[in-house]
Amino acid sequence: MTANSGRTLPLRDGRHLGFAEYGKPDGEPGFYFHGHPGSRLEPGFADVAATEAGVRIVALDRPGYGLSDFQPDRTILDWPRDVEEAAEALGLTRFSVIGGSGGGPYALACAYELPERVTRAGLISGVGPYDAPGATQGMRWQNRLGFQFAARFPPLARLIMSSMERQLRRDPERTLNAIVRAMSPSDAEIARRPEVHEVLAAEIAEAFRQGSRGAARDVVLLGRSWGFRLDAIKPVVLLWQGEDDVLVPPAMGRHLATQIPNCHATFFPGAGHLLIDHMPEIIKAFTRSAA
Numbered sequence: 001m002t003a004n005s006g007r008t009l010p011l012r013d014g015r016h017l018g019f020a021e022y023g024k025p026d027g028e029p030g031f032y033f034h035g036h037p038g039s040r041l042e043p044g045f046a047d048v049a050a051t052e053a054g055v056r057i058v059a060l061d062r063p064g065y066g067l068s069d070f071q072p073d074r075t076i077l078d079w080p081r082d083v084e085e086a087a088e089a090l091g092l093t094r095f096s097v098i099g100g101s102g103g104g105p106y107a108l109a110c111a112y113e114l115p116e117r118v119t120r121a122g123l124i125s126g127v128g129p130y131d132a133p134g135a136t137q138g139m140r141w142q143n144r145l146g147f148q149f150a151a152r153f154p155p156l157a158r159l160i161m162s163s164m165e166r167q168l169r170r171d172p173e174r175t176l177n178a179i180v181r182a183m184s185p186s187d188a189e190i191a192r193r194p195e196v197h198e199v200l201a202a203e204i205a206e207a208f209r210q211g212s213r214g215a216a217r218d219v220v221l222l223g224r225s226w227g228f229r230l231d232a233i234k235p236v237v238l239l240w241q242g243e244d245d246v247l248v249p250p251a252m253g254r255h256l257a258t259q260i261p262n263c264h265a266t267f268f269p270g271a272g273h274l275l276i277d278h279m280p281e282i283i284k285a286f287t288r289s290a291a
Contacts, residue, residue: 008067009089017086018067022057023050029095030286032059036102037215039066039206044199045276049283064214066206077227079106080113096286098122105226115234123239125273128252130223138249151223161212168208176201184244184272230259237263238285242271
């Protein structure tokens, strides 16, 4: 953890939003949205790259994760309002947004709802719509069926995530190893690095700090219609996707790239879900000099 990894911001409705900061404190600002399940600790992977690129990353816990209060019946389009409040509290007028994996739809929601404030949006192995034709081709079947069925039956989502929480509390190392085994061989190799393993273990544990409700709600929302049209997104969207990803398959990335009007996509041969080795070029793309 960094020295700034455990703070909260008060919201107007009485909730609190957990956040952490990485990179250069006075650098160009960008909000980072974690995957599913995940937490504000996830962009520990990008701390060095952000510092070198002169980027300030503000990572937020979504409601029910980490230090953020749970928000009953939230939608994906509720998230931009939380982000806007966070930006105002931190004195940020314009900013980029970056979503990793399950955080991708939330970054797109901000680009859709806040086009005057979002300079650009980034998707790192970002989830696409599950109902798009062919979008789940190449996806691990457990993920495909889990999201598609649990989105229709929320009690199933709660059962799946509460089971994961119990397993994590009983044997965190075994649970993390199971998560890694579900990834591609290239991901497993990256996850075995001590510095990567440390961040993964911390961020997954933090995801369930206050239980599994936040993660369960995400399962429902990610598997349903997001509530906005991809072709109505105005800011530039940068997309990075591994060709060997089995959690978020390249088919999802290609669908997003064809539907979002101003999308610049990069597909990495031989890479899986964890694009940690490509983080310097990804973060650098969010500086004005790369515009």
